[in-house]
Amino acid sequence: MTKAHQNALDSLRRKLPGRVFTDEASCFAASIDNLRLSFAPDAVIKVSKASDVGVALKLANKFKIPVTPRGAGSSATGSAVPLKRGWALDLAGLDSIKIDAVARIATVGAGAVTADLQSQAEALGLFYPPDPSSKKYTTLGGNIACNAGGMRCVKYGVTRDYVLGLEGFLADGSPFKFGLPLKKYVSGLNLRDLLIGSEGTLGVVTSAALKLLPKPEKRWTGMFAFKSEASALKAVVALFKAGHNPSILEFLDRQSVGCAERYTGKVIFEGHSRSSILLIELDGTPGEVRKQRKALLDFMAQCAVAHREARSEAAAEKLWQVRRTCSQSMFSLADTKLNEDVVVPLEKQAELIRYTLKLKKEIGLATPTFGHAGDGNLHVHIMYNRRSKTDARKAKAGIKKLMQKVVDLGGVITGEHGIGLAKIPFMSMQHSKAELAAMYSVKSALDPEGILNPGKIFEPFEVWEHEPVDVQLPWDHR
Amino acid sequence: MTKAHQNALDSLRRKLPGRVFTDEASCFAASIDNLRLSFAPDAVIKVSKASDVGVALKLANKFKIPVTPRGAGSSATGSAVPLKRGWALDLAGLDSIKIDAVARIATVGAGAVTADLQSQAEALGLFYPPDPSSKKYTTLGGNIACNAGGMRCVKYGVTRDYVLGLEGFLADGSPFKFGLPLKKYVSGLNLRDLLIGSEGTLGVVTSAALKLLPKPEKRWTGMFAFKSEASALKAVVALFKAGHNPSILEFLDRQSVGCAERYTGKVIFEGHSRSSILLIELDGTPGEVRKQRKALLDFMAQCAVAHREARSEAAAEKLWQVRRTCSQSMFSLADTKLNEDVVVPLEKQAELIRYTLKLKKEIGLATPTFGHAGDGNLHVHIMYNRRSKTDARKAKAGIKKLMQKVVDLGGVITGEHGIGLAKIPFMSMQHSKAELAAMYSVKSALDPEGILNPGKIFEPFEVWEHEPVDVQLPWDHR
Numbered sequence: 001m002t003k004a005h006q007n008a009l010d011s012l013r014r015k016l017p018g019r020v021f022t023d024e025a026s027c028f029a030a031s032i033d034n035l036r037l038s039f040a041p042d043a044v045i046k047v048s049k050a051s052d053v054g055v056a057l058k059l060a061n062k063f064k065i066p067v068t069p070r071g072a073g074s075s076a077t078g079s080a081v082p083l084k085r086g087w088a089l090d091l092a093g094l095d096s097i098k099i100d101a102v103a104r105i106a107t108v109g110a111g112a113v114t115a116d117l118q119s120q121a122e123a124l125g126l127f128y129p130p131d132p133s134s135k136k137y138t139t140l141g142g143n144i145a146c147n148a149g150g151m152r153c154v155k156y157g158v159t160r161d162y163v164l165g166l167e168g169f170l171a172d173g174s175p176f177k178f179g180l181p182l183k184k185y186v187s188g189l190n191l192r193d194l195l196i197g198s199e200g201t202l203g204v205v206t207s208a209a210l211k212l213l214p215k216p217e218k219r220w221t222g223m224f225a226f227k228s229e230a231s232a233l234k235a236v237v238a239l240f241k242a243g244h245n246p247s248i249l250e251f252l253d254r255q256s257v258g259c260a261e262r263y264t265g266k267v268i269f270e271g272h273s274r275s276s277i278l279l280i281e282l283d284g285t286p287g288e289v290r291k292q293r294k295a296l297l298d299f300m301a302q303c304a305v306a307h308r309e310a311r312s313e314a315a316a317e318k319l320w321q322v323r324r325t326c327s328q329s330m331f332s333l334a335d336t337k338l339n340e341d342v343v344v345p346l347e348k349q350a351e352l353i354r355y356t357l358k359l360k361k362e363i364g365l366a367t368p369t370f371g372h373a374g375d376g377n378l379h380v381h382i383m384y385n386r387r388s389k390t391d392a393r394k395a396k397a398g399i400k401k402l403m404q405k406v407v408d409l410g411g412v413i414t415g416e417h418g419i420g421l422a423k424i425p426f427m428s429m430q431h432s433k434a435e436l437a438a439m440y441s442v443k444s445a446l447d448p449e450g451i452l453n454p455g456k457i458f459e460p461f462e463v464w465e466h467e468p469v470d471v472q473l474p475w476d477h478r
Numbered sequence: 479m480t481k482a483h484q485n486a487l488d489s490l491r492r493k494l495p496g497r498v499f500t501d502e503a504s505c506f507a508a509s510i511d512n513l514r515l516s517f518a519p520d521a522v523i524k525v526s527k528a529s530d531v532g533v534a535l536k537l538a539n540k541f542k543i544p545v546t547p548r549g550a551g552s553s554a555t556g557s558a559v560p561l562k563r564g565w566a567l568d569l570a571g572l573d574s575i576k577i578d579a580v581a582r583i584a585t586v587g588a589g590a591v592t593a594d595l596q597s598q599a600e601a602l603g604l605f606y607p608p609d610p611s612s613k614k615y616t617t618l619g620g621n622i623a624c625n626a627g628g629m630r631c632v633k634y635g636v637t638r639d640y641v642l643g644l645e646g647f648l649a650d651g652s653p654f655k656f657g658l659p660l661k662k663y664v665s666g667l668n669l670r671d672l673l674i675g676s677e678g679t680l681g682v683v684t685s686a687a688l689k690l691l692p693k694p695e696k697r698w699t700g701m702f703a704f705k706s707e708a709s710a711l712k713a714v715v716a717l718f719k720a721g722h723n724p725s726i727l728e729f730l731d732r733q734s735v736g737c738a739e740r741y742t743g744k745v746i747f748e749g750h751s752r753s754s755i756l757l758i759e760l761d762g763t764p765g766e767v768r769k770q771r772k773a774l775l776d777f778m779a780q781c782a783v784a785h786r787e788a789r790s791e792a793a794a795e796k797l798w799q800v801r802r803t804c805s806q807s808m809f810s811l812a813d814t815k816l817n818e819d820v821v822v823p824l825e826k827q828a829e830l831i832r833y834t835l836k837l838k839k840e841i842g843l844a845t846p847t848f849g850h851a852g853d854g855n856l857h858v859h860i861m862y863n864r865r866s867k868t869d870a871r872k873a874k875a876g877i878k879k880l881m882q883k884v885v886d887l888g889g890v891i892t893g894e895h896g897i898g899l900a901k902i903p904f905m906s907m908q909h910s911k912a913e914l915a916a917m918y919s920v921k922s923a924l925d926p927e928g929i930l931n932p933g934k935i936f937e938p939f940e941v942w943e944h945e946p947v948d949v950q951l952p953w954d955h956r
Contacts (some may be wrong), residue, residue, distance in 0.1 A: 020760055042785065046596045071817075092804065101719065102715055102718050102719045102824065102825065103718070103823060103824050103825070125721060145936060146664065146666045147668075149662050149664075149878060153661060153662060154661070157639075158662060160668075160671075161639065170916055172911060172912075174910070174912030174916075175910070175912070176910070176912065176913050176916065177910075177913070178913070180888065180889070180890055181823065181888070182821045182822075182823065182853075182854060182888075182889065182890055182893070183631060183632070183821070183852075183853040183855070183893075184627050184631060184821050184850075184853050184854075184890075184893035184894055185821065185890045185893065186624065186625045186675050186890075186892050186893060186895070186896050186897075187890050187891055187892050187896075187897060187901070187905070187908050187909070188897060188905065188908070188913075188914070188917050188935060189672065189675075189676055189679075189680070189911055189917040189920055189921065189935070190625075190638075190671055190672055190674065190675050190676070191672075191913075191916060191917060191920070192670075193638075193668055193671030193674075194667065194668055194672045194920070196668065196669050196671075197664050197667075198667055198668070201667075202667070204803060214721050214723055238661050240581070240582065241579065241580045241691050243603060245692055254517065260559065266622065284766075285765075285766060285769065286761060287763075287765045287766070287769070288762075288765070288766060291763065291765070338481060343660045343662050343663065344660075345581060345659065345663070346580065346581050347581070360657075372662075374661075375660075375661040375662050376660060376661060376662075377661070377662045402937070410659075410660075411658070411660065412658055412660055412662075412663045412664075412665050413665055414664050414665050415660070415662035415663065415664060416662055416664060417664070418664050419664075419666060423665070427665070427666065427919050430665050430666070431665070431666055432652070432653070432655075434650075434652030434653070434654065434668075435655070435656070435669075435799060436666070437650075437655050438648055438654065438669060438923075438924060439667040439669060439925060441664050441923035442667055442669070442672070442920055442923050442924065443667065444920035444923065445916075445922065445923035446916060446919060446920065457666060457667070461651060
């Protein structure tokens with residue numbers, strides 16, 4: 001640390017007494033996210049009120065100290081990691097949740113946990129749809145920074161679709177309000193949506209006004225088996241053509257299912273071992289759900305080989321357990337999982353699955369795939385053993401090929417995780433030089449000293465050259 | 479025109495033969511929008527294919543020539559007017575519409591007309607909800623530039639909520655794709671949403687991928703009379719509290735209704751002359767609509783003094799005619815209508831109406847108000863005679879006071895029209911200096927030569943010092 005940075009840190013301690021930590025445990029905890037690469041900050045600021053952020057940024061901007069905001073650290077891409085040291089800005093303390101049930105608007109601190117908002121909204125008959133799989137841990141600030149998705153996007157959209165207003169601080173410590181808790185707002189340039197998904201590179205959000213919906217009265221869940229991925233994904237396309245409007249539409253390929261069946265020693269659909277699976281949720285009024293269910297079962301009678309319905313919440317939970325088992329059991333194949341979150345047009349999903357099978361043969365590594373087939377958002381995994389340099393090399397080559405295929409199919413390299421560090425190598429596949437230059441010019445305009453989450457999105461980074469740390473994180477299932 | 483600009487124009491003519499016009503009629507047509515201030519361009523470029531835009535911008539950027547994109551010119555704020563001369567870029571020729579009924583995505587040219595997309599979507603059982611009142615004329619590019627709203631926002635949101643991907647050209651003529659026709663996309667900074675609502679100041683959109691919804695099977699319309707604005711707006715708040723989810727919820731104050739009743743010589747609700755009115759649409763499956771209708775009528779029995787239902791499309795059209803008559807009849811009060819599109823929190827609407835009545839007394843000018851009460855988005859009008867300098871001065875003072883009141887109530891100065899020229903004087907009421915500087919830094923980053931729609935949003939402009947032209951525009955009803 002330079003003398004100037006040390007002075008700035010001393011000044012920070014004076015201004016935010018009891019909120020600045022430099023001990024090893026605090027710095028290690030703030031050094032990682034779910035990508036599990038560790039880069040320790042010089043200090044961790046545990047924010048206790050929004051204005052702390054302004055104080056920290058004012059100093060940081062003056063002394064050109066990197067600042068990396070973080071929530072729960074569940075980012076899959078390294079976006080919450082203080083790559084260039086400096087100060088980690090821990091926003092978990094800003095965890096307030098207030099709900100206006102008339103306006104159907106929640107005002108939340110950046111550190112409020114997604115599942116907490118959901119349960120408080122439900123208690124009032126309301127509904128906050130975005131549901132990233134780590135929702136019991138993730139903060140809403142983190143969800144906003146990454147524009148998080150989840151399973152209900154097919155009907156309800158992503159985090160962005162629920163953000164009305166953001167409050168926070170610009171790089172120089174000036175406070176901002178972009179958008180307000182209103183249903184319509186078109187005054188000036190829309191920096192609100194620019195900040196959403198910007199992974200803490202443009203400003204620091206301290207609170208948000210979020211739109212809530214009336215809670216659906218009823219939900220129904222069904223699970224359908226198909227002979228092949230092709231027939232399952234053909235059914236997905238036909239389903240939309242026929243006007244169905246499911247609230248969840250999840251897909252599991254035969255590799256994922258086979259893996260779970262070997263791992264548990266149980267066949268999911270008796271007599272149909274290693275099927276490809278669709279898991280479907282319908283919601284609405286009881287009458288609507290009844291009508292939708294009938295239409296769906298009639299439709300599926302033409303194409304699925306077996307099905308199972310949940311007639312209670314507990315039975316539905318059992319069906320969702322199948323999805324989770326598939327995800328967990330993959331670690332019986334190898335110790336390391338590359339989890340990509342690519343998106344392709346709906347009718348190109350079958351082609352993408354064919355490509356994952358071709359890739360499997362080519363690189364000799366398993367490529368189990370599941371995900372949000374109603375959005376074209378598939379989690380393609382490549383499983384490999386970290387200690388094997390050959391496997392790591394093959395996995396790396398495989399991912400690059402996969403990403404190029406996705407772009408060639410008219411898709412995008414990330415649908416809900418963001419870029420962070422992990423996806424930097426693929427940015428030039430997705431975006432032209434002019435597009436990247438335009439993005440970077442905006443970054444420089446809002447953060448001229450380059451202090452906000454430096455090293456992310458834009459700068460070259462080879463994720464493969466860094467060794468992940470072995471650490472148990474709260475959301476680890478195994 | 480300078481010699482350099484003349485050379486650039488000659489070069490443009492060679493590169494875009496038959497698409498560059500400098501005759502008086504073309505320049506006049508491109509000199510105005512619905513604000514009716516006229517600023518003639520040096521030339522009009524009638525774009526026939528997207529790449530024309532790149533050609534024009536490359537030249538314009540090199541020679542620092544102002545470029546003002548326009549669609550139908552129905553903007554209410556002057557955002558489509560070439561204030562600083564230069565080239566008007568007429569995008570109406572890019573009017574293609576393609577619909578993928580499976581993915582529920584429309585790909586449209588910037589010049590495609592909103593109502594055309596709606597009718598083509600409906601023919602396929604689909605639905606494009608944004609419905610600005612000028613939808614028979616407005617282009618989708620213009621809707622995107624202004625993030626247009628309309629009546630169905632209360633349930634279905636605004637234009638932004640339907641934009642998946644944008645294609646177009648940056649200020650220097652480089653092509654861009656921001657977003658793709660996919661349901662999820664989080665790669666890089668979100669310049670797509672930054673462009674939406676930026677009124678042509680950051681880049682020129684040539685085509686867009688728009689999300690479509692399944693078309694609601696059934697609609698129902700009802701009209702309710704209230705003793706006062708306060709009781710009507712109290713009902714609006716209570717309605718949401720009770721969990722109703724109307725697809726339209728329009729409000730008319732007693733000034734608007736009284737004006738229509740005097741103008742037509744007919745009372746809208748027999749025995750309840752000069753009522754305040756709510757116009758409500760419900761939509762969904764027939765079963766849902768039936769259930770909603772019953773709940774709504776039960777609810778309204780407690781607070782409305784009279785009601786009327788539409789049992790057919792034609793009957794519904796008759797109810798909507800009431801809304802249109804109110805709007806048109808205002809011109810019987812005075813020749814000039816200031817139409818503001820402010821938004822306040824739902825529970826503050828009654829207070830805003832009280833303020834419009836206070837203002838009416840204070841300035842001695844009528845302040846009839848109607849609008850989208852489900853969004854808190856009210857069109858407050860001040861009616862005055864243009865030839866009277868006293869009235870104009872009073873109207874100007876009144877609007878400034880109104881805007882300050884709106885901001886004080888936690889609202890926004892514009893909910894669906896945008897800033898353009900007309901709202902520039904109120905920008906500093908809404909946004910802090912730091913927020914405005916952040917917006918302007920983004921503008922400068924993406925348009926360093928300042929050629930795109932110069933003079934709008936950021937530069938001082940006193941709309942009152944300019945005389946509107948008397949011209950008949952396609953959407954004029956009187």
